[in-house]
Amino acid sequence: xxxxxxxxxxxxxxxxxxxxxxxxxxxxxxxxxxxxxxxxxxxxxxxxxxxxxxxxxxxxxxxxxxxxxxxxxxxxxxxxxxxxxxxxxxxxxxxxxxxxxxxxxxxxxxxxxxxxxxxxxxxxxxxxxxxxxxxxxxxxxxxxxx
Numbered sequence: 362x363x364x365x366x367x368x369x370x371x372x373x374x375x376x377x378x379x380x381x382x383x384x385x386x387x388x389x390x391x392x393x394x395x396x397x398x399x400x401x402x403x404x405x406x407x408x409x410x411x412x413x414x415x416x417x418x419x420x421x422x423x424x425x426x427x428x429x430x431x432x433x434x435x436x437x438x439x440x441x442x443x444x445x446x447x448x449x450x451x452x453x454x455x456x457x458x459x460x461x462x463x464x465x466x467x468x469x470x471x472x473x474x475x476x477x478x479x480x481x482x483x484x485x486x487x488x489x490x491x492x493x494x495x496x497x498x499x500x501x502x503x504x505x506x507x
Contacts, residue, residue, distance in 0.1 A: 370494055397489045408426075
């Protein structure tokens with residue numbers, strides 16, 4: 362994924378990679394770790410509607426999970442937003458893992474996309490992505506210890 366609206370962020374998490382992948386792969390957990398996700402509604406197998414706070418207000422994109430494996434979780438937006446995301450989880454030498462998030466997004470209506478860019482959507486997405494991985498790190502490390 363590359364281009365405007367794309368972010369790539371990485372974080373080391375001191376928790377087993379299988380535990381992190383299982384948690385991230387279950388989109389019902391998105392509200393717990395994805396900053397900006399205020400609600401989630403299951404629509405069917407691997408399909409959800411998220412309620413997301415954006416720089417131009419609240420949006421409700423549908424999400425389809427394309428891949429949920431032991432090392433990769435990948436999804437696309439099916440409405441309101443074009444693009445998608447992926448999280449890759451790789452074990453490290455200390456029993457933890459390195460988590461890499463890549464996301465790309467564009468609002469479907471061109472004028473809204475331009476408005477979002479004007480108000481700093483890319484910076485907003487990067488900040489939320491960094492905060493999301495930090496939140497995921499704290500959640501997973503607390504569960505590992507708890």
